[in-house]
Amino acid sequence: MHRRVFVIEAGKAFPVVAGALYLIGCGGSSTSPSAVADVQSTSTIANSHTHTANVPAADQMHPADKTYTSSSDDAHTHMVTLTASQLSTIASGGSVTVTSTSSAVTGSHTHDFTFRGKK
Numbered sequence: 001m002h003r004r005v006f007v008i009e010a011g012k013a014f015p016v017v018a019g020a021l022y023l024i025g026c027g028g029s030s031t032s033p034s035a036v037a038d039v040q041s042t043s044t045i046a047n048s049h050t051h052t053a054n055v056p057a058a059d060q061m062h063p064a065d066k067t068y069t070s071s072s073d074d075a076h077t078h079m080v081t082l083t084a085s086q087l088s089t090i091a092s093g094g095s096v097t098v099t100s101t102s103s104a105v106t107g108s109h110t111h112d113f114t115f116r117g118k119k
Contacts, residue, residue, distance in 0.1 A: 035057075035118075035119075036057045036060050036061055036091050036117070036118070036119065037057050037118040038054060038055065038056050038057050039054070039055045039057075039060070039090055039115050039116065039117065039118060040052055040053070040054045040055075041053055041055075041113040041114055041115045041116075042113075043070065043078075043100065043111030043112060043113050044111050044112045044113075045111075046109040046110065046111050047074065047106060047107070047109050049073045049074050050073065050111070051070035051071050051072075051073050051077070051078055051100070051111055051113075052070065052071045053068050053069075053070045053071070053080045053100075053113050053115075054068065055068065055082065055087070055090060055115055059087055060087050060088075060090050060091035060117075061091060063084040063085070063087035063088045063091065064084050064087075065081065065082070065083050065084055066081070066082055066087065067079050067080065067081045067082075068080045068081075068082070070100060070111070070113075074105075074106055075105060075106070076103045076104075076105035076106055077103075078100035078101050078102075078103060078110070078111055079100060079101040080098055080100050080101075080113050081098065082096065082098060082115070086098070086115075089117070090115050090116070090117040091117060091119075092117060092119060093117040093118070093119030094116075094117050095114060095115065095116045095117070096114070096115050097112055097113065097114040097115075098112070098113055098115075099111070099112050099113075100112075100113060
């Protein structure tokens with residue numbers, strides 16, 4: 001009698017286990033079209049050069065005001081600041097354009113950076 005009860009109870013658990021395995025297997029994939037990804041922008045040209053700046057996916061997923069350092073070109077960099085609201089816009093697939101700080105090294109020039117979300 002105990003063996004019979006065990007077999008019946010084990011049979012009841014099978015659909016639950018199979019369902020749980022299915023859901024785990026269907027978990028979010030990093031290749032999903034709705035996934036947030038790192039976003040890189042190449043600046044506008046100023047003084048005959050450009051810079052790039054990168055916004056990591058993690059910053060988009062947990063938005064807070066953040067300042068990024070651009071790539072170095074012509075022996076200088078620029079700072080690019082995004083607000084929490086702008087990071088949220090990028091994370092949702094929107095576009096944001098910001099102006100960098102000016103460069104003290106090569107004269108006072110700035111660059112515009114447009115960051116486009118990848119959703």
